[in-house]
Amino acid sequence: MEKEKTDKRDHILDVAERVFSEHGFDGASTRLISGEAGVNMAMLNYYFGSKEGLLLSLFERRTSTFHSLIQGIGNNENMSSWQKVSEYVEAYINRVFSNNCFQKVVHQELAVRRTGELADKITDMIMQNVIEFRKILHEGIERGEFKNDIDTEMVVATVFGVKAQIVNASHISSLMLGYDTQDPQNMVDKLKPRVTDYLKKLLKAYLLTEHDNAK
Amino acid sequence: MEKEKTDKRDHILDVAERVFSEHGFDGASTRLISGEAGVNMAMLNYYFGSKEGLLLSLFERRTSTFHSLIQGIGNNENMSSWQKVSEYVEAYINRVFSNNCFQKVVHQELAVRRTGELADKITDMIMQNVIEFRKILHEGIERGEFKNDIDTEMVVATVFGVKAQIVNASHISSLMLGYDTQDPQNMVDKLKPRVTDYLKKLLKAYLLTEHDNAK
């Protein structure tokens, strides 16, 4: 009977994350969110101040457990640059697949939002990833492990872009791949290993010098 | 005084395309659109029936001039598969950059899960591209020009994804690249050639067999 100790506040955030991901921020009414969460409408304003405050809290919850994740890989002295890239891709895809509702909300806000506190928060969050990843790439070039004419920014955009195309544009990817890419079982069994494997091979072919590439 | 013969209807579509791309479908009110277009609110319903009808008309206008563009490349017998891929990337990026407001609307609609006529229209439009591109890739494999273990669907997702990441997520790409990626001058002078060049090199490294790759 052990009732979960998760606050009602946390439960609202969980539901809001899902509803936002399905309808977008403007498309998801406070009535719908509170209804789905089984709480009174006024509770949203009680806990989060406003609808925008709810969205903001939603981001803060995720970003608080995020900083620790991207640390460590880049600073490891015992890894080759390619190993770092490989680990990074793995960690990134892992994180994406573990909370894809949140990822969808980010993706939507990125597509629409232009100004304000939230836009800055999202930008910061992503740019941290960008800088970290780019650092690894530059290091690989300096070491002579990667080709010296690679476009590092575009490589970063590739990893983010492929992820977005597969995970966030789910109608399309479902049709393209021939199965429901939203189904949790498919995501773990088929999609995740496939995306990870592809990205590694793709980057390997583009990044590594001829000598290393030939293994 | 020769007033442009473009119908007022067409002018509304132009404005709506921009406003939708800036605020999203739900975020853009009919009052805002009609205000920006300098017409009475009721004109939107007069011409397009409803707000959704306006969005639909917007898509029909673009897709009508679209079919002819993707034809021809795949069926050309005198081109190598790699040349076809190269031409295809060029044509695709060209089209994207020539009407990026519309591309943004597509991107947004794709991000929020919607059902109905419009969702099907968008899906059809994109899947035409997917199928055409994939056909070229398969042909390249059969000819032995491309590696036989390439993931064709993911390659398609890569081209679409990189484009989306650079063109549609403009805050991020502007910060990443160090200049305003929305500025028309920058788009033509810097962004477009860079994306095109990168995609070609990336795909070349991944697709071509070792022998061909070495030139």
Added chain:
DNA sequence: CAAAGTTAATCAAACGATTGATTAATATAT
């Protein structure tokens, strides 16, 4: 311990504002 006071949580109801849509009247053009 018990009465009084205090706080956070929750609710139904209503608020003013805005939404997309419609009307009925008027203007323009053919």
Added chain:
DNA sequence: ATATATTAATCAATCGTTTGATTAACTTTG
């Protein structure tokens, strides 16, 4: 003069938010 185009005014519905009352739990006081 008839069809088309355009307008101001208005519609019901929905939006996000606020209110005032109620409950339950904890603190303080006598």
